[in-house]
Amino acid sequence: MGKKKPIIGLIVGLLIGIGLYFTSFPGLSNAGHLCLSFSLMTVAFWAFGVAQPGYISALYLILLSVFKVAPGTTIFSTWTGPMMYLIIGAYLIAAAVNDSGLGERIAYWYIDKYVTDFRSIIISIFVLTFILALLIPHPWPRAFLIMSVMAVVIKSADIPHEDAVKIGFTVFTASIPVSMIFLTGDASINPLAAASCAPITVGWMTWLKVMGVPMILTSILTMVMIMFMFKPSRQVTVNKLKIAEKRKSLGAMTGIEKRTALWVVVAIILWMTDSIHGVNIGWVTLFIAVMMALPGIGGVLTPKSWSSVPVQTLLFLTAAVAIGRVGGAAGMNAWIAQTVLPSTIPSNMFILGAFITAIAIIIHMFFGSVIAVMGIVIPAMLAFTQPLGINPIIPVMIIFTAVNCHFVLPFHNLAILVGMGEENGMYTEKETMKFGIPYTAVLFILTCAFELPWWKLVGLW
Template identity: 25%
Template sequence: MAETPQWLTALVVGCTILLWALARLPEYLTALLFFAAAMLLHIAPASSVFSGFASSAFWLVLSGFVLGAAIRKVGLAQRWANWLVVPLSQSWPRMIMGTLLLTYLLALVMPSNMGRIALLMPVVLALGERAGIAPGSRGSIGLALAVGVGTFQLSASILPANVPNLVLSGAAESAWQLHLQWLPWWLLHMPVVGLAKGLLLGGCIIVLFRAQPLPVTQRDTLATLSAAEWRLLGLLLITLLLWMTDSLHGLSAAWVGLAAACVCLLPRIGFLSGDDFASGVNIRTCLYIAGILGLASVVVESGLGRLIASALLSLLPLEAQPSFHNFAVLSALVSLLNFVLTANGVPAMVTPMAQELASASGLPLIGVVMLQVFAYATPLLPYQASPVVVAMGLGNVPARAGLMLCVTLFFLSMVLLLPLDYLWFRLLGYGG
């Protein structure tokens, strides 16, 4: 295995990344092609190529789909929409900020971006129609973008709620034995990536997609909570509590989520049948995650990541001491790679280089690993974040509208929020 030419490994990795970036083939098919090419050409052992299936990220994504399917089936989604329509329909700013808050709260209990978008989009668009916002109008487009962009960008501050986060966590664990935990991650990223970004995003949508909802004063009358709804609410509360206290009990969020998913699938006790599981779990996305993590492992074990890092270090204008300049340069590097790799692929490539980047910049290893979050959670173009593209499709959002919001939010974030992110990193000891 050690005799495999470096150029051959680089060719397989490069072709895989290019296929993901261009989206000429389905993402899951590209992942399967990577597995096949890696094994046929012997560029890495099977334990590396298929390491994604043993990663916590893979199982957390799968369990997120199961929890999302259960929430939809028992009727909690419809109940939430009916509960929200009166308070959120009173004004346009309240509707947008309330939708963003909803995306964030749901991210606490439902790990899958795609699952949350699939759950929230019909709820929020129906809420808008009930308040007199016609489908296809600027207001409807704004609501759809609040669901899509809010779901992806704000959830980056919650470890298990975002696929790139899971890729970063898995790559950091594989490459540097860094075991990232829920609470430290949230404390580091929530103030800027969660709260400040949410306020900025809400302001952009309110201004760019003005609308005037008609206030709703009365909810529909629904039946009382069923036994299944009560059981699922209890399960979700226990799951959330265990996720938030993982630093105390040491149980990975993935295994907590997997246990909750198993409960959802149990006969009589659970909520989903075998057919529900088949239709509710997106195996394509699970294979894609396994492919990305396997690629990251191959990049590390083959030494390819070190070679790429060395080449980049010779071009980056880094200073010898930790500084905002170095923080901004490394963030710019992640943003540039985001054009080619997209958000899911960036941490798979950058995390294996983190030690070399840390040594050159003076920043701590954990700081270099964690600064990626702000950059990949702030895409310049919609295609860089597949959940945003999915949400635009579900919400019938014109490409021009999604592009306008992403570009505006990107430049405002870099000017206003990146310095705040650095100051918060320094305050918590992640900035050197």
């Protein structure tokens, strides 16, 4: 399809939108009808890559506003609360840790201490991703930082290209489950899942209580699968002298690194104690970013640092959240739950968990976008499971796990997509499919063996 894909997607999306608009749906309000037409057209545009997602998101927001599908406070609700400012602050903190050199220093220290062979390289990727998840609240800069360090390891140990590809794939794959351990592990989508649990408030410690243990187990399982499926072609010995030289070349910690470390530690403390001080972590994160920019006590962030905050991503998140919230206000979500989903709800938690996981994976398989699928599936499933009276965190986190961990092709997960290519993680669609297909089946194990029993144990179910 290639170059024609955007044009085909534009036509398909318009046909979907127009076709739905002129189709009668009994029981669906006019606002819900418009929301359904605009939302599915937008998701089709995203799936086909008609244009950069930021532009498509802007179009969706314009349509909702011009046709008065919902009040502006509902359409742009992400900007009237702390979630968007958490994301902005997280991007700025990530830029500070990267630009200061603090993250690189930590990575080389760990490798010099604990890495000796191929197996320990794979383990080190997961451990470093975990450590840096507390310091850098976004998976992409984290992954590229770790990849830059691994490039030195690969070269110094004279690791063949076929094995270097396996290391690169591990770097970007590890970022998926590990980023879900902490609420700030992926500040672009974790807060979206947390916000979807309303009226339940999910703070930093609540997230860790709900997702920490299941995602640590998931990360370990992912690591074991990678070591089993991507064995090295020959024995690897890491050249510690080269790593030591690289550490020495970094010199002593600079003042900027020390100030960055100080403010990151303060941020972690404030994130972990949000239930005590009562300040939303969105305001905490933005406050820390501001402190990093002030003279004397900061001086880490500069006017150029704002370029690390992607406006297109903020628009994308605004539109994705709007699908769920406008759909709820307009009655679209309840209508979908009543019309499309089964009339009977499985009461057994394992059957229900497997059912929600299957629905989420099937829809994500076709649409690809994690945020877009969350925007459609989460509101519908919340309406579907409401009669059971279960905590809304349960269906939300099952869907989030299924959609965010699922990938067969690179476009299914941006963390995999950004790492693909010789100049990045060196892997191709071949490695992605080899791991992604069996990993899809594992998602049912994650839900039924890790998440649901844990949630039962901590009293969520």
